[in-house]
Amino acid sequence: MIGRWFARTPAGGAGAAARGLDWLNLFVANIQTGFGPFIAVYLTTQGWTQTAIGVALSLGTITALASQVPAGALVDATANKSRVAAFSIIVFTLSALLFAIWPVPLAVYLAEVLHGLSSCTLGPAIAAISLAIAGQAAFARRLGRNARFASIGNGIGAALMGACGYYISERAVFFLTAALTLPALAALVPLAEPGDRRTRRRRAPPARRQPLGRVLADRRLVLFATCAMLFTLANAAMLPLAGSALTKRAGSESSLLIAACIVLPQVMVALLSPALGGLAETRGRRLVLLVGFCALPLRGLLFALASDPTLVVLIQVLDGIAAACFGVLVPLVVSDIAGPAGRFNVSLGFVGVAIGVGGTLSTTLAGWIADRHGDAAAFVALALIGLAATLLVWLAMPETRPTRAAAANPQPGD
Protein backbone atom coordinates (compact mmCIF):
# COMPACT_ATOMS: atom_id res chain seq x y z
CA MET A 1 0.00 0.00 0.00
CA ILE A 2 2.71 2.39 1.01
CA GLY A 3 4.62 1.32 -2.06
CA ARG A 4 1.73 2.22 -4.33
CA TRP A 5 1.28 5.54 -2.62
CA PHE A 6 4.90 6.49 -3.05
CA ALA A 7 5.03 5.13 -6.58
CA ARG A 8 3.27 8.29 -7.69
CA THR A 9 6.19 10.49 -6.70
CA PRO A 10 8.79 10.94 -9.43
CA ALA A 11 11.17 8.15 -8.57
CA GLY A 12 13.21 7.06 -11.51
CA GLY A 13 12.45 3.55 -12.59
CA ALA A 14 8.86 2.45 -12.85
CA GLY A 15 6.54 -0.37 -12.02
CA ALA A 16 7.21 -3.56 -10.18
CA ALA A 17 10.99 -3.19 -10.14
CA ALA A 18 10.88 0.25 -8.50
CA ARG A 19 8.38 -0.94 -5.93
CA GLY A 20 10.43 -4.07 -5.25
CA LEU A 21 13.43 -1.83 -4.61
CA ASP A 22 11.37 0.25 -2.16
CA TRP A 23 10.45 -2.83 -0.17
CA LEU A 24 13.98 -4.20 -0.38
CA ASN A 25 15.36 -1.02 1.22
CA LEU A 26 12.68 -1.13 3.90
CA PHE A 27 13.24 -4.74 4.93
CA VAL A 28 17.03 -4.64 4.73
CA ALA A 29 17.08 -1.62 7.07
CA ASN A 30 14.63 -3.53 9.24
CA ILE A 31 16.89 -6.54 9.70
CA GLN A 32 19.98 -4.39 10.34
CA THR A 33 18.40 -2.89 13.50
CA GLY A 34 18.94 -5.94 15.71
CA PHE A 35 22.63 -6.13 14.83
CA GLY A 36 23.54 -2.80 16.37
CA PRO A 37 24.48 -2.10 19.99
CA PHE A 38 21.72 -4.52 20.96
CA ILE A 39 24.11 -7.47 20.47
CA ALA A 40 25.96 -6.41 23.62
CA VAL A 41 22.69 -6.42 25.59
CA TYR A 42 21.73 -9.83 24.25
CA LEU A 43 25.09 -11.47 24.97
CA THR A 44 25.04 -10.03 28.49
CA THR A 45 21.72 -11.76 29.15
CA GLN A 46 23.39 -14.96 27.99
CA GLY A 47 25.98 -14.62 30.76
CA TRP A 48 28.80 -13.31 28.58
CA THR A 49 31.52 -11.24 30.22
CA GLN A 50 32.11 -7.70 28.96
CA THR A 51 35.55 -8.69 27.70
CA ALA A 52 34.18 -11.56 25.63
CA ILE A 53 31.50 -9.27 24.17
CA GLY A 54 34.20 -6.76 23.25
CA VAL A 55 36.13 -9.47 21.40
CA ALA A 56 33.05 -10.56 19.44
CA LEU A 57 32.10 -7.01 18.46
CA SER A 58 35.66 -6.14 17.43
CA LEU A 59 35.77 -9.24 15.27
CA GLY A 60 32.66 -8.03 13.42
CA THR A 61 34.09 -4.53 12.99
CA ILE A 62 37.41 -5.81 11.68
CA THR A 63 35.70 -8.18 9.25
CA ALA A 64 33.50 -5.39 7.90
CA LEU A 65 36.46 -3.03 7.51
CA ALA A 66 38.64 -5.61 5.82
CA SER A 67 36.00 -6.86 3.39
CA GLN A 68 34.52 -3.52 2.20
CA VAL A 69 36.84 -3.04 -0.77
CA PRO A 70 37.03 -6.70 -1.89
CA ALA A 71 33.23 -6.96 -1.55
CA GLY A 72 32.82 -3.86 -3.72
CA ALA A 73 35.16 -5.33 -6.33
CA LEU A 74 33.16 -8.56 -6.26
CA VAL A 75 29.90 -6.69 -6.88
CA ASP A 76 31.56 -4.72 -9.72
CA ALA A 77 32.70 -7.96 -11.32
CA THR A 78 29.34 -9.74 -11.00
CA ALA A 79 26.73 -9.15 -13.71
CA ASN A 80 23.83 -10.46 -11.63
CA LYS A 81 23.60 -7.99 -8.74
CA SER A 82 20.28 -9.27 -7.45
CA ARG A 83 21.81 -12.71 -6.97
CA VAL A 84 24.55 -11.10 -4.86
CA ALA A 85 21.84 -9.34 -2.83
CA ALA A 86 19.87 -12.58 -2.39
CA PHE A 87 22.98 -14.44 -1.30
CA SER A 88 23.88 -11.68 1.19
CA ILE A 89 20.40 -11.74 2.71
CA ILE A 90 20.56 -15.52 3.13
CA VAL A 91 23.90 -15.13 4.94
CA PHE A 92 22.16 -12.53 7.12
CA THR A 93 19.48 -15.10 8.00
CA LEU A 94 22.17 -17.59 8.92
CA SER A 95 23.95 -15.05 11.10
CA ALA A 96 20.75 -14.10 12.96
CA LEU A 97 19.92 -17.77 13.54
CA LEU A 98 23.41 -18.47 14.87
CA PHE A 99 22.99 -15.63 17.37
CA ALA A 100 19.55 -16.87 18.40
CA ILE A 101 20.25 -20.59 18.65
CA TRP A 102 23.87 -20.86 19.83
CA PRO A 103 24.98 -17.86 21.87
CA VAL A 104 28.32 -19.57 22.51
CA PRO A 105 31.68 -18.03 21.58
CA LEU A 106 32.57 -19.85 18.37
CA ALA A 107 29.06 -19.55 16.86
CA VAL A 108 28.83 -15.88 17.80
CA TYR A 109 32.25 -15.18 16.27
CA LEU A 110 31.14 -16.93 13.10
CA ALA A 111 27.87 -14.98 13.11
CA GLU A 112 29.77 -11.69 13.52
CA VAL A 113 32.07 -12.55 10.61
CA LEU A 114 29.14 -13.62 8.41
CA HIS A 115 27.26 -10.42 9.25
CA GLY A 116 30.33 -8.29 8.55
CA LEU A 117 30.84 -9.95 5.17
CA SER A 118 27.22 -9.87 4.05
CA SER A 119 26.60 -6.24 4.97
CA CYS A 120 29.63 -5.37 2.83
CA THR A 121 28.14 -7.02 -0.26
CA LEU A 122 24.50 -6.10 0.40
CA GLY A 123 24.97 -2.31 0.49
CA PRO A 124 26.86 -2.07 -2.81
CA ALA A 125 24.51 -4.61 -4.44
CA ILE A 126 21.46 -2.50 -3.57
CA ALA A 127 23.22 0.63 -4.84
CA ALA A 128 24.11 -1.18 -8.08
CA ILE A 129 20.55 -2.48 -8.57
CA SER A 130 19.27 1.06 -7.98
CA LEU A 131 21.66 2.46 -10.56
CA ALA A 132 20.60 -0.23 -13.05
CA ILE A 133 16.89 0.41 -12.55
CA ALA A 134 16.95 4.20 -12.40
CA GLY A 135 19.84 4.95 -14.75
CA GLN A 136 22.46 7.62 -14.13
CA ALA A 137 20.10 10.53 -14.84
CA ALA A 138 17.50 9.55 -12.24
CA PHE A 139 19.98 8.05 -9.76
CA ALA A 140 19.90 11.00 -7.34
CA ARG A 141 16.10 10.79 -7.01
CA ARG A 142 16.27 7.03 -6.68
CA LEU A 143 18.77 7.33 -3.83
CA GLY A 144 16.47 9.81 -2.09
CA ARG A 145 13.70 7.26 -2.33
CA ASN A 146 15.99 4.44 -1.13
CA ALA A 147 16.89 6.51 1.93
CA ARG A 148 13.19 7.21 2.61
CA PHE A 149 12.29 3.54 2.64
CA ALA A 150 15.41 2.52 4.54
CA SER A 151 14.59 4.98 7.31
CA ILE A 152 10.98 3.80 7.46
CA GLY A 153 12.41 0.30 7.83
CA ASN A 154 14.81 1.48 10.53
CA GLY A 155 12.02 3.14 12.49
CA ILE A 156 9.72 0.12 12.24
CA GLY A 157 12.66 -2.15 13.08
CA ALA A 158 13.53 -0.18 16.22
CA ALA A 159 9.91 -0.26 17.38
CA LEU A 160 9.46 -3.99 16.63
CA MET A 161 12.77 -5.09 18.13
CA GLY A 162 12.34 -2.83 21.16
CA ALA A 163 8.89 -4.26 21.87
CA CYS A 164 10.10 -7.80 21.19
CA GLY A 165 13.05 -7.42 23.57
CA TYR A 166 10.88 -5.85 26.25
CA TYR A 167 7.80 -8.09 26.14
CA ILE A 168 9.19 -11.45 24.95
CA SER A 169 12.94 -11.89 25.31
CA GLU A 170 16.26 -10.61 24.01
CA ARG A 171 16.75 -13.88 22.17
CA ALA A 172 13.42 -13.49 20.34
CA VAL A 173 14.79 -10.34 18.67
CA PHE A 174 17.17 -12.48 16.61
CA PHE A 175 14.46 -14.97 15.64
CA LEU A 176 12.39 -11.97 14.51
CA THR A 177 15.38 -10.69 12.54
CA ALA A 178 15.78 -14.05 10.83
CA ALA A 179 12.06 -14.11 10.01
CA LEU A 180 12.22 -10.60 8.54
CA THR A 181 14.89 -11.66 6.04
CA LEU A 182 12.16 -13.62 4.21
CA PRO A 183 10.17 -10.55 3.05
CA ALA A 184 13.50 -8.95 2.10
CA LEU A 185 14.14 -11.94 -0.17
CA ALA A 186 10.60 -11.71 -1.54
CA ALA A 187 11.19 -8.06 -2.41
CA LEU A 188 14.05 -9.19 -4.65
CA VAL A 189 11.77 -11.30 -6.85
CA PRO A 190 10.51 -8.50 -9.12
CA LEU A 191 14.07 -7.18 -9.37
CA ALA A 192 15.65 -10.37 -10.62
CA GLU A 193 14.52 -10.38 -14.25
CA PRO A 194 14.46 -6.79 -15.50
CA GLY A 195 17.32 -5.88 -13.21
CA ASP A 196 19.61 -8.36 -14.86
CA ARG A 197 18.70 -7.28 -18.35
CA ARG A 198 19.19 -3.65 -17.47
CA THR A 199 22.43 -4.30 -15.68
CA ARG A 200 23.80 -6.13 -18.66
CA ARG A 201 22.67 -3.41 -21.03
CA ARG A 202 23.92 -0.50 -18.99
CA ARG A 203 27.11 -2.00 -17.70
CA ALA A 204 30.15 -0.09 -18.87
CA PRO A 205 31.91 -1.98 -21.63
CA PRO A 206 35.14 -3.58 -20.37
CA ALA A 207 37.22 -1.34 -22.62
CA ARG A 208 36.07 1.72 -20.68
CA ARG A 209 37.01 0.23 -17.33
CA GLN A 210 39.87 2.13 -15.86
CA PRO A 211 42.57 0.52 -13.75
CA LEU A 212 41.58 0.24 -10.10
CA GLY A 213 44.65 2.12 -8.87
CA ARG A 214 43.85 5.17 -10.95
CA VAL A 215 40.23 5.28 -9.78
CA LEU A 216 41.08 4.95 -6.09
CA ALA A 217 43.83 7.58 -6.42
CA ASP A 218 41.37 10.09 -7.90
CA ARG A 219 41.86 13.25 -5.86
CA ARG A 220 38.11 13.85 -5.55
CA LEU A 221 37.49 10.32 -4.26
CA VAL A 222 40.26 10.54 -1.64
CA LEU A 223 39.01 13.97 -0.59
CA PHE A 224 35.43 12.76 -0.33
CA ALA A 225 36.50 9.70 1.67
CA THR A 226 38.36 12.03 4.07
CA CYS A 227 35.26 14.22 4.46
CA ALA A 228 33.12 11.12 5.07
CA MET A 229 35.63 9.84 7.64
CA LEU A 230 35.59 13.15 9.54
CA PHE A 231 31.78 13.26 9.33
CA THR A 232 31.42 9.85 10.99
CA LEU A 233 34.18 10.63 13.47
CA ALA A 234 32.11 13.59 14.64
CA ASN A 235 28.73 11.93 14.22
CA ALA A 236 28.87 8.34 15.49
CA ALA A 237 29.43 9.06 19.18
CA MET A 238 26.87 11.87 19.50
CA LEU A 239 23.74 9.72 19.88
CA PRO A 240 25.23 7.25 22.41
CA LEU A 241 26.65 10.15 24.41
CA ALA A 242 23.36 12.07 24.34
CA GLY A 243 21.51 8.86 25.26
CA SER A 244 23.74 8.21 28.23
CA ALA A 245 23.25 11.81 29.35
CA LEU A 246 19.48 11.24 29.15
CA THR A 247 19.80 8.11 31.30
CA LYS A 248 21.69 10.24 33.81
CA ARG A 249 19.22 13.13 33.89
CA ALA A 250 15.75 11.84 33.02
CA GLY A 251 13.78 9.51 35.25
CA SER A 252 11.96 6.33 34.32
CA GLU A 253 10.96 7.82 30.96
CA SER A 254 14.59 8.00 29.81
CA SER A 255 14.37 4.81 27.74
CA LEU A 256 11.41 6.24 25.86
CA LEU A 257 13.25 9.51 25.28
CA ILE A 258 16.23 7.60 23.88
CA ALA A 259 13.86 5.68 21.60
CA ALA A 260 12.53 9.05 20.42
CA CYS A 261 16.11 10.17 19.79
CA ILE A 262 16.52 7.17 17.50
CA VAL A 263 13.18 7.33 15.71
CA LEU A 264 12.84 11.11 15.19
CA PRO A 265 15.85 11.34 12.81
CA GLN A 266 14.43 8.38 10.86
CA VAL A 267 11.17 10.29 10.41
CA MET A 268 13.15 13.31 9.21
CA VAL A 269 15.12 11.18 6.74
CA ALA A 270 11.90 9.64 5.41
CA LEU A 271 10.41 13.09 4.89
CA LEU A 272 13.46 14.87 3.49
CA SER A 273 15.44 12.37 1.42
CA PRO A 274 13.43 12.42 -1.82
CA ALA A 275 13.48 16.23 -1.90
CA LEU A 276 17.22 16.23 -1.18
CA GLY A 277 17.81 13.77 -4.01
CA GLY A 278 15.95 16.12 -6.35
CA LEU A 279 17.89 19.10 -5.01
CA ALA A 280 21.20 17.33 -5.60
CA GLU A 281 20.13 16.78 -9.20
CA THR A 282 18.91 20.30 -9.94
CA ARG A 283 21.15 22.47 -7.75
CA GLY A 284 24.22 20.33 -7.45
CA ARG A 285 25.84 18.00 -4.92
CA ARG A 286 27.88 20.62 -3.07
CA LEU A 287 24.83 22.47 -1.76
CA VAL A 288 23.19 19.37 -0.24
CA LEU A 289 26.53 18.13 1.06
CA LEU A 290 27.16 21.45 2.82
CA VAL A 291 23.68 21.51 4.39
CA GLY A 292 24.24 18.04 5.82
CA PHE A 293 27.73 18.76 7.08
CA CYS A 294 26.71 22.11 8.65
CA ALA A 295 24.02 20.38 10.73
CA LEU A 296 26.74 18.38 12.48
CA PRO A 297 28.78 21.06 14.32
CA LEU A 298 25.53 22.85 15.16
CA ARG A 299 24.14 19.69 16.72
CA GLY A 300 27.30 19.07 18.74
CA LEU A 301 27.23 22.61 20.07
CA LEU A 302 23.54 22.44 21.01
CA PHE A 303 24.06 19.09 22.77
CA ALA A 304 26.88 20.68 24.78
CA LEU A 305 24.55 23.50 25.89
CA ALA A 306 21.21 21.71 26.30
CA SER A 307 20.28 19.95 29.51
CA ASP A 308 16.51 19.69 29.20
CA PRO A 309 15.59 16.16 28.03
CA THR A 310 12.88 17.39 25.64
CA LEU A 311 15.37 19.76 24.05
CA VAL A 312 17.85 16.91 23.58
CA VAL A 313 15.22 14.97 21.63
CA LEU A 314 14.39 18.02 19.50
CA ILE A 315 18.06 18.57 18.61
CA GLN A 316 17.91 15.15 16.98
CA VAL A 317 16.02 16.83 14.09
CA LEU A 318 19.47 18.01 13.02
CA ASP A 319 20.65 14.40 13.06
CA GLY A 320 17.85 13.61 10.62
CA ILE A 321 18.90 16.42 8.28
CA ALA A 322 22.56 15.36 8.37
CA ALA A 323 21.71 11.67 7.95
CA ALA A 324 19.39 12.36 5.01
CA CYS A 325 22.02 14.43 3.17
CA PHE A 326 24.83 12.01 3.95
CA GLY A 327 22.84 8.89 3.07
CA VAL A 328 21.82 10.20 -0.34
CA LEU A 329 25.08 11.92 -1.21
CA VAL A 330 27.59 9.17 -0.39
CA PRO A 331 26.49 6.74 -3.14
CA LEU A 332 25.65 9.64 -5.46
CA VAL A 333 29.03 11.40 -5.31
CA VAL A 334 30.86 8.07 -5.54
CA SER A 335 28.85 7.15 -8.63
CA ASP A 336 29.63 10.59 -10.14
CA ILE A 337 33.33 10.03 -9.62
CA ALA A 338 33.83 6.31 -10.22
CA GLY A 339 30.73 5.26 -12.16
CA PRO A 340 32.00 6.24 -15.61
CA ALA A 341 35.21 4.29 -14.92
CA GLY A 342 33.16 1.14 -14.17
CA ARG A 343 34.43 1.06 -10.58
CA PHE A 344 31.36 2.24 -8.66
CA ASN A 345 31.10 -0.49 -6.02
CA VAL A 346 34.76 -0.88 -5.21
CA SER A 347 34.96 2.90 -4.73
CA LEU A 348 31.86 2.80 -2.54
CA GLY A 349 33.68 0.12 -0.52
CA PHE A 350 36.69 2.43 -0.25
CA VAL A 351 34.55 5.25 1.15
CA GLY A 352 32.85 2.63 3.35
CA VAL A 353 36.22 1.82 4.96
CA ALA A 354 36.75 5.51 5.69
CA ILE A 355 33.29 5.70 7.27
CA GLY A 356 33.97 2.54 9.30
CA VAL A 357 37.27 3.87 10.61
CA GLY A 358 35.64 7.17 11.58
CA GLY A 359 32.81 5.38 13.37
CA THR A 360 35.15 3.09 15.29
CA LEU A 361 37.41 5.91 16.46
CA SER A 362 34.48 8.19 17.30
CA THR A 363 33.12 6.36 20.34
CA THR A 364 36.62 5.74 21.72
CA LEU A 365 37.60 9.38 21.31
CA ALA A 366 34.35 10.76 22.73
CA GLY A 367 34.44 8.32 25.66
CA TRP A 368 38.01 9.32 26.44
CA ILE A 369 37.21 13.03 26.47
CA ALA A 370 33.95 12.56 28.39
CA ASP A 371 35.85 10.61 31.08
CA ARG A 372 38.36 13.34 31.67
CA HIS A 373 36.53 16.56 30.95
CA GLY A 374 32.83 15.74 30.98
CA ASP A 375 30.10 15.29 28.39
CA ALA A 376 29.98 18.93 27.31
CA ALA A 377 33.67 18.93 26.40
CA ALA A 378 33.18 15.74 24.38
CA PHE A 379 30.29 17.33 22.47
CA VAL A 380 32.35 20.46 21.77
CA ALA A 381 35.25 18.31 20.50
CA LEU A 382 32.89 16.39 18.20
CA ALA A 383 31.42 19.69 17.01
CA LEU A 384 34.91 20.97 16.18
CA ILE A 385 35.66 17.84 14.14
CA GLY A 386 32.34 18.35 12.36
CA LEU A 387 33.32 21.96 11.69
CA ALA A 388 36.63 20.81 10.21
CA ALA A 389 34.75 18.38 7.97
CA THR A 390 32.37 21.13 6.85
CA LEU A 391 35.26 23.47 6.05
CA LEU A 392 36.98 20.73 4.09
CA VAL A 393 33.84 20.20 1.99
CA TRP A 394 33.36 23.92 1.52
CA LEU A 395 36.95 24.78 0.58
CA ALA A 396 38.20 21.70 -1.21
CA MET A 397 35.42 19.42 -2.44
CA PRO A 398 34.53 20.13 -6.08
CA GLU A 399 31.07 19.79 -7.60
CA THR A 400 30.81 16.26 -9.00
CA ARG A 401 27.52 16.45 -10.89
CA PRO A 402 28.13 15.15 -14.42
CA THR A 403 28.34 17.92 -17.01
CA ARG A 404 25.69 16.18 -19.11
CA ALA A 405 23.10 16.91 -16.45
CA ALA A 406 24.51 20.40 -15.99
CA ALA A 407 24.15 21.07 -19.71
CA ALA A 408 20.54 19.91 -19.65
CA ASN A 409 19.86 22.09 -16.65
CA PRO A 410 22.36 24.94 -16.65
CA GLN A 411 23.40 26.42 -13.34
CA PRO A 412 25.75 29.25 -12.45
CA GLY A 413 28.79 28.37 -10.39
CA ASP A 414 31.22 25.57 -11.06
Added chain:
Amino acid sequence: MARGWRGRRLAVPALTLLLLLAAAPADADPAPAGDADSTKTTQDRPPGAPPAAEPGPAPATPPEAAKKAEPAPPKNLETLTPGEAIGLLGKKVRDAAGEDMGMVVDVLVDGDGQPRAAVIDFGGFLGVGSRKIAVDWRLLQLKQVDSTASVLLGLTRTEVQAAPEYKPSSNPAQPVMVVGPPPPSTGASTPANAPK
Protein backbone atom coordinates in the same frame (compact mmCIF):
# COMPACT_ATOMS: atom_id res chain seq x y z
CA MET B 1 60.92 -20.37 -2.98
CA ALA B 2 57.50 -20.79 -4.47
CA ARG B 3 56.69 -23.34 -1.82
CA GLY B 4 57.75 -20.99 0.91
CA TRP B 5 55.44 -18.31 -0.40
CA ARG B 6 52.55 -20.71 -0.54
CA GLY B 7 53.25 -21.82 2.98
CA ARG B 8 53.04 -18.27 4.14
CA ARG B 9 49.70 -17.79 2.42
CA LEU B 10 48.32 -20.76 4.23
CA ALA B 11 49.78 -19.60 7.50
CA VAL B 12 47.48 -16.59 7.72
CA PRO B 13 44.14 -18.42 7.76
CA ALA B 14 45.63 -21.18 9.86
CA LEU B 15 46.85 -18.66 12.38
CA THR B 16 43.46 -16.94 12.43
CA LEU B 17 41.77 -20.25 13.08
CA LEU B 18 44.23 -21.07 15.83
CA LEU B 19 43.63 -17.70 17.43
CA LEU B 20 39.89 -18.27 17.27
CA LEU B 21 40.21 -21.70 18.83
CA ALA B 22 42.54 -20.38 21.48
CA ALA B 23 40.13 -17.57 22.27
CA ALA B 24 37.14 -19.90 22.50
CA PRO B 25 37.92 -21.68 25.76
CA ALA B 26 39.02 -18.42 27.33
CA ASP B 27 35.65 -16.92 26.55
CA ALA B 28 33.77 -20.02 27.50
CA ASP B 29 34.17 -18.69 31.03
CA PRO B 30 30.96 -16.62 31.15
CA ALA B 31 28.80 -19.31 32.68
CA PRO B 32 31.24 -20.50 35.35
CA ALA B 33 32.02 -16.86 36.07
CA GLY B 34 28.90 -16.99 38.16
CA ASP B 35 31.14 -18.71 40.74
CA ALA B 36 31.52 -15.30 42.23
CA ASP B 37 28.08 -15.56 43.70
CA SER B 38 28.27 -19.18 44.70
CA THR B 39 30.96 -18.08 47.13
CA LYS B 40 28.22 -16.09 48.78
CA THR B 41 26.26 -19.14 49.75
CA THR B 42 29.26 -21.40 50.29
CA GLN B 43 31.56 -19.07 52.12
CA ASP B 44 32.75 -21.74 54.53
CA ARG B 45 33.96 -24.08 51.83
CA PRO B 46 37.64 -24.46 50.99
CA PRO B 47 38.89 -22.44 48.03
CA GLY B 48 38.73 -24.42 44.82
CA ALA B 49 35.59 -26.28 45.78
CA PRO B 50 33.10 -24.14 43.83
CA PRO B 51 34.77 -24.71 40.44
CA ALA B 52 34.92 -28.43 41.10
CA ALA B 53 31.27 -28.43 41.99
CA GLU B 54 30.30 -26.78 38.70
CA PRO B 55 30.17 -29.79 36.36
CA GLY B 56 27.29 -31.25 38.30
CA PRO B 57 25.72 -33.38 35.57
CA ALA B 58 29.10 -34.67 34.38
CA PRO B 59 29.29 -37.85 36.50
CA ALA B 60 26.12 -39.14 34.85
CA THR B 61 27.70 -39.56 31.43
CA PRO B 62 31.24 -40.93 31.84
CA PRO B 63 30.37 -44.61 32.42
CA GLU B 64 28.87 -44.97 28.92
CA ALA B 65 30.95 -42.38 27.10
CA ALA B 66 34.34 -43.33 28.45
CA LYS B 67 35.90 -45.66 25.92
CA LYS B 68 39.41 -44.66 26.84
CA ALA B 69 40.30 -44.50 30.49
CA GLU B 70 38.98 -41.10 31.52
CA PRO B 71 40.26 -39.59 34.73
CA ALA B 72 37.87 -40.38 37.55
CA PRO B 73 35.90 -37.44 38.95
CA PRO B 74 37.43 -36.04 42.13
CA LYS B 75 36.29 -37.67 45.35
CA ASN B 76 35.60 -34.39 47.12
CA LEU B 77 32.53 -33.45 45.03
CA GLU B 78 30.00 -31.26 46.75
CA THR B 79 26.49 -30.64 45.53
CA LEU B 80 24.60 -27.41 45.24
CA THR B 81 20.94 -28.25 45.16
CA PRO B 82 18.73 -26.30 42.78
CA GLY B 83 17.71 -23.09 44.51
CA GLU B 84 20.93 -22.94 46.50
CA ALA B 85 23.11 -20.99 44.03
CA ILE B 86 22.87 -19.55 40.54
CA GLY B 87 24.99 -17.67 38.01
CA LEU B 88 24.64 -13.94 38.38
CA LEU B 89 25.93 -12.50 35.09
CA GLY B 90 23.17 -11.24 32.85
CA LYS B 91 20.48 -11.42 35.53
CA LYS B 92 17.80 -8.74 35.41
CA VAL B 93 17.80 -6.27 38.28
CA ARG B 94 14.63 -4.68 39.68
CA ASP B 95 13.95 -2.22 42.45
CA ALA B 96 11.50 -2.76 45.29
CA ALA B 97 8.66 -1.41 43.13
CA GLY B 98 9.48 -3.93 40.41
CA GLU B 99 10.87 -1.34 38.02
CA ASP B 100 13.55 -2.43 35.54
CA MET B 101 17.01 -1.48 36.80
CA GLY B 102 19.11 -3.13 34.09
CA MET B 103 21.21 -6.25 34.53
CA VAL B 104 24.30 -7.54 36.30
CA VAL B 105 27.36 -7.42 34.03
CA ASP B 106 30.16 -7.95 36.52
CA VAL B 107 30.93 -8.64 40.17
CA LEU B 108 33.81 -6.94 41.99
CA VAL B 109 35.54 -9.08 44.62
CA ASP B 110 38.25 -8.18 47.12
CA GLY B 111 41.47 -9.99 47.95
CA ASP B 112 39.65 -12.65 49.99
CA GLY B 113 37.31 -13.38 47.11
CA GLN B 114 34.45 -11.71 48.94
CA PRO B 115 32.08 -9.80 46.65
CA ARG B 116 32.13 -6.06 47.32
CA ALA B 117 30.07 -4.59 44.50
CA ALA B 118 28.05 -5.57 41.46
CA VAL B 119 28.25 -3.68 38.20
CA ILE B 120 24.86 -3.14 36.61
CA ASP B 121 24.18 -1.96 33.08
CA PHE B 122 21.34 0.47 33.51
CA GLY B 123 18.83 2.22 31.23
CA GLY B 124 19.03 2.81 27.49
CA PHE B 125 17.05 1.58 24.48
CA LEU B 126 18.24 -1.32 22.30
CA GLY B 127 21.68 -0.93 23.87
CA VAL B 128 21.95 2.82 23.15
CA GLY B 129 22.58 5.17 26.06
CA SER B 130 22.94 2.62 28.88
CA ARG B 131 25.31 3.35 31.77
CA LYS B 132 27.40 0.95 33.84
CA ILE B 133 27.18 1.66 37.54
CA ALA B 134 28.75 -0.16 40.49
CA VAL B 135 26.43 -0.76 43.46
CA ASP B 136 27.32 -2.01 46.92
CA TRP B 137 27.05 -5.80 47.14
CA ARG B 138 24.98 -5.61 50.35
CA LEU B 139 22.18 -3.87 48.46
CA LEU B 140 21.57 -6.89 46.26
CA GLN B 141 19.05 -9.51 47.31
CA LEU B 142 17.85 -12.69 45.70
CA LYS B 143 14.25 -13.37 46.62
CA GLN B 144 14.23 -16.72 44.86
CA VAL B 145 17.35 -18.51 43.76
CA ASP B 146 16.28 -19.64 40.31
CA SER B 147 17.47 -18.71 36.89
CA THR B 148 14.39 -16.72 35.84
CA ALA B 149 13.88 -14.58 38.94
CA SER B 150 15.40 -11.13 38.99
CA VAL B 151 17.76 -9.61 41.53
CA LEU B 152 16.29 -7.11 43.96
CA LEU B 153 18.27 -3.90 44.35
CA GLY B 154 17.73 -1.81 47.47
CA LEU B 155 17.97 1.49 45.64
CA THR B 156 15.58 3.48 43.49
CA ARG B 157 16.12 4.76 39.97
CA THR B 158 16.85 8.30 41.07
CA GLU B 159 19.47 7.04 43.53
CA VAL B 160 21.32 5.18 40.79
CA GLN B 161 20.93 7.15 37.57
CA ALA B 162 23.29 10.03 38.26
CA ALA B 163 26.08 7.94 39.81
CA PRO B 164 29.50 8.11 38.14
CA GLU B 165 30.00 5.59 35.36
CA TYR B 166 31.94 2.43 36.26
CA LYS B 167 35.19 2.22 34.30
CA PRO B 168 36.82 -1.21 34.40
CA SER B 169 40.45 -0.64 33.39
CA SER B 170 41.37 2.92 34.18
CA ASN B 171 44.55 3.63 36.09
CA PRO B 172 44.93 1.60 39.32
CA ALA B 173 45.35 4.72 41.43
CA GLN B 174 41.81 5.86 40.68
CA PRO B 175 39.21 4.51 43.12
CA VAL B 176 36.04 2.83 41.86
CA MET B 177 32.95 4.78 42.85
CA VAL B 178 30.27 2.51 44.30
CA VAL B 179 26.70 3.50 45.16
CA GLY B 180 26.20 2.57 48.80
CA PRO B 181 23.09 2.26 50.97
CA PRO B 182 20.92 5.39 51.02
CA PRO B 183 21.59 7.67 54.00
CA PRO B 184 19.20 7.01 56.91
CA SER B 185 17.75 10.53 56.74
CA THR B 186 16.39 9.65 53.23
CA GLY B 187 18.00 12.82 51.93
CA ALA B 188 15.90 13.18 48.76
CA SER B 189 17.32 11.90 45.50
CA THR B 190 21.04 12.50 45.93
CA PRO B 191 22.96 9.30 45.28
CA ALA B 192 25.24 8.36 48.12
CA ASN B 193 28.66 7.02 47.28
CA ALA B 194 30.19 4.37 49.48
CA PRO B 195 31.90 6.10 52.36
CA LYS B 196 35.50 4.91 52.24
